[in-house]
Amino acid sequence: MKLLRYQDKSGHVHLGAQHADGKVTLVEGELLGKHHDTGKPADVHELLAPIEPRDIICIGLNYRKHAAEGGQPIPEFPVVFMKNSGTLQDPGKPIILPRTLTSDSVDYECELAVIIGKPCYNVKRDEALSYVLGYTCANDVSARDWQMKYGGTQWCRGKTFATFCPLGPVITTADEIPNPNALAIKTVLNGQVMQDWNTNDMIFDVPTLIEFLSGSTKLAAGTVILTGTPHGVGGARKPPVFLQPGDTVSIEIEKIGTLTNPVVAEAH
Numbered sequence: 001m002k003l004l005r006y007q008d009k010s011g012h013v014h015l016g017a018q019h020a021d022g023k024v025t026l027v028e029g030e031l032l033g034k035h036h037d038t039g040k041p042a043d044v045h046e047l048l049a050p051i052e053p054r055d056i057i058c059i060g061l062n063y064r065k066h067a068a069e070g071g072q073p074i075p076e077f078p079v080v081f082m083k084n085s086g087t088l089q090d091p092g093k094p095i096i097l098p099r100t101l102t103s104d105s106v107d108y109e110c111e112l113a114v115i116i117g118k119p120c121y122n123v124k125r126d127e128a129l130s131y132v133l134g135y136t137c138a139n140d141v142s143a144r145d146w147q148m149k150y151g152g153t154q155w156c157r158g159k160t161f162a163t164f165c166p167l168g169p170v171i172t173t174a175d176e177i178p179n180p181n182a183l184a185i186k187t188v189l190n191g192q193v194m195q196d197w198n199t200n201d202m203i204f205d206v207p208t209l210i211e212f213l214s215g216s217t218k219l220a221a222g223t224v225i226l227t228g229t230p231h232g233v234g235g236a237r238k239p240p241v242f243l244q245p246g247d248t249v250s251i252e253i254e255k256i257g258t259l260t261n262p263v264v265a266e267a268h
Contacts, residue, residue, distance in 0.1 A: 001037070002170040002257070003027065003134065005048040016042040018170050031171075032117060032133065032221045049090045049167040050136055051115055054222035056083040056165060057213060058140060060155065062228025063201045069236040078204045078212050081155040083140075083226075087165035091259055095141055096163045097243060099266040103143035103158075106243045109229035110187040110195050110251040112180060113138035114206055115171055120219035128210035131219075134171040135180055137251040137259035138226050139187075141165070144235045144242075167224070172256045180206045184254040185230060190247055195232035202228060 002018040015027035017037045024042040029035030031051060060079035061067045067074055089095065097106050117133030140159065147158025177183070181202055187195040204212065209227060213219060234241035243249065247263040 001173045001176070003031065003173065004050050004168070004170045005031075006042065006044040007046040007048060008043040009045045013048065014042065016044065047091050047169060049088055050169070050171045051167065051222065051224065053085060053088065053167075053224040054220045056085070056087065056224050056226065057219075058083055058159065058226040059204070059209060059228045062203050063197065063230040064203055065197065065201060065231035066229055066233070067203070069231045069233075074203060078209060080213070081159060083156075083165050084160050086162055087160055089163040089166040089261065091166065091168035092261065093166075094163065094262045094264040095139070095166065095243065095249065096161070097245065097263065097265045098143060098161045099268055101146065101161070103145050103161075104242065105144040105235065105240070107142045107144055107234045108187050108189060108194065108243060108249050109140035109142060109233055110185050110253070111138040111140050111226045111229050112183065112185060112199055112206075112253060113167060114180070114210070114225040114227060116210075116219050116221060116223040116225065117174075118221050120210065120214045120223070122216065123210055123214045125207045125211040128207035129174060129180075131210060132174045132206075134173040135177055135253075135256060136167055136171045137169070137253045137256055138224075139166045139249065139251050139259065139261065140226050140229060141243075165226075166251075166259055166261045168259045169257050177255050183256075184252075186252045187232065188250040188252065189241070194234070194241070195230050197230035197232070199227070201230060
């Protein structure tokens with residue numbers, strides 16, 4: 001099933017199921033609990049991010065060719081950082097380039113996002129996927145100057161500006177993606193393909209990440225894990241390609257769909 005969240009014309013938030021013909025029907029119940037497709041047409045007025053995450057845990061340098069393009073060694077353990085809930089952005093709404101804490105080096109990163117569906121603690125690798133509700137597209141938007149130069153050696157400052165975590169458009173449930181490490185993934189910027197690879201290039205695959213992140217650590221239901229980006233990011237290009245006002249950036253992942261956001265500058 002492809003699950004989504006939306007507002008109706010009255011502003012009420014609902015769950016929906018997207019079907020192969022593009023139609024959406026109303027889903028009753030809880031995203032992280034029991035739910036069922038009613039088959040009734042959904043009154044979709046505005047599409048929302050498919051989940052409001054409990055936590056957003058991110059993995060850096062998790063594709064072999066991406067590590068290589070940045071001249072970084074293959075990490076021995078997953079590289080972990082966090083985004084706060086204020087980074088969440090809906091499909092179709094703008095990525096806002098920061099101007100109060102100014103950055104002119106804002107980059108795109110297509111990523112497979114994993115949605116944890118039930119509490120997760122010391123989970124073994126061979127059981128890890130049974131804790132997954134589903135998968136969605138993510139854009140790990142990154143201000144490279146704040147990430148690398150001004151963030152006190154930590155990545156979080158450059159990764160945590162408002163709107164820097166678009167998610168969507170749907171959650172494809174885990175039963176439809178038995179192997180999350182066999183998916184085509186790409187970024188398209190203003191119609192030009194910038195990243196075009198496969199999740200099979202992950203250094204630490206999804207089960208390994210869940211085992212590692214839940215080790216001596218409690219992951220709540222509703223936790224979203226961003227699993228890293230493949231090569232082709234703007235900051236590694238010569239010359240660099242960074243997001244500009246007026247751009248449109250899309251993240252496409254096989255079996256999930258396309259997450260598209262325009263780009264604007266923060267109002268002063």
